[in-house]
Amino acid sequence: DIQMTQSPSSLSASVGDRVTITCRASQGIGNDLGWFQQKPGKAPKRLIYAASSLQSGVPSRFSGSGSGTEFTLTISSLQPEDFATYYCLQHNSYPRTFGPGTKVDI
Amino acid sequence: EVQLVESGGGLVQPGGSLRLSCAASRFTFSAYSMNWVRQTPGKGLEWISYISSSSSTIYYADSVKGRFTISRDNAKNSLYLHMNSLRAEDTAVYYCARADWLADWGQGTLVTVSS
Numbered sequence: 327d328i329q330m331t332q333s334p335s336s337l338s339a340s341v342g343d344r345v346t347i348t349c350r351a352s353q354g355i356g357n358d359l360g361w362f363q364q365k366p367g368k369a370p371k372r373l374i375y376a377a378s379s380l381q382s383g384v385p386s387r388f389s390g391s392g393s394g395t396e397f398t399l400t401i402s403s404l405q406p407e408d409f410a411t412y413y414c415l416q417h418n419s420y421p422r423t424f425g426p427g428t429k430v431d432i
Numbered sequence: 433e434v435q436l437v438e439s440g441g442g443l444v445q446p447g448g449s450l451r452l453s454c455a456a457s458r459f460t461f462s463a464y465s466m467n468w469v470r471q472t473p474g475k476g477l478e479w480i481s482y483i484s485s486s487s488s489t490i491y492y493a494d495s496v497k498g499r500f501t502i503s504r505d506n507a508k509n510s511l512y513l514h515m516n517s518l519r520a521e522d523t524a525v526y527y528c529a530r531a532d533w534l535a536d537w538g539q540g541t542l543v544t545v546s547s
Contacts, residue, residue, distance in 0.1 A: 360533055369527055369537040370477065413477055417533040420491045422467070422479035 328352050328416050332425035339430065345401040347428045349414035354394045358418035361390055361399045363410045364427075370413060374399065406432055434459045434536040436528050441541030448518050448545070454511040454528030454538055462506035464531050468513050470524035471540075478524075481513065482532075496522075518545045 329352040339345050349359065357377035362370040372381050374390035377397055387402045401408055409432045414425040440452040454466070468481045481502040482491040490502055501514040511528050525540040 369539055372535055421493050424477040427476050
């Protein structure tokens with residue numbers, strides 16, 4: 327199974343800050359990676375697919391990069407509504423595996 | 433906009449059974465693979481099962497293999513998860529998610545396994 331790790335596990339930031347979250351895969355997955363945002367009591371929402379493609383309707387302050395084993399999610403200018411937990415997901419092979427999550431506190 | 437609505441959750445005793453349903457609309461259900469994912473209270477996300485569009489390919493996580501069965505009815509635009517031999521550790525919110533890459537999710541249904 328492919329193991330996914332994320333760092334940091336949590337962070338505190340201010341409105342307007344640039345935030346970067348890293349996700350690492352235990353083996354190469356090409357660009358088969360998505361990023362999801364989850365707010366309390368809600369279902370996860372996909373932000374990024376294919377490692378760097380922005381989901382339709384998602385603000386352009388979100389961006390993704392990377393391939394192989396290392397990936398990043400960047401929020402260029404943090405907004406109050408970005409308070410959430412962020413997960414990466416590899417969809418290169420089964421079982422699908424998620425990172426443990428990064429909680430962003432504003 | 434894609435719509436996925438889970439139902440069937442509730443309180444069940446250890447060793448009991450439950451069937452979850454996911455009603456799909458606003459997309460061609462028969463063209464897409466589907467998945468079940470769960471999230472234990474306060475914890476992260478765990479993928480548990482996959483079914484291809486034609487039901488020809490099915491996968492399970494080791495944690496549910498032999499106890500859970502995924503199925504679908506393309507004529508009814510519905511996905512199912514039959515859960516047997518339930519354990520306390522199966523307590524979670526269960527989500528259905530569309531496609532290999534889990535593009536869209538339902539709102540989830542809570543399953544509580546407790547005596």
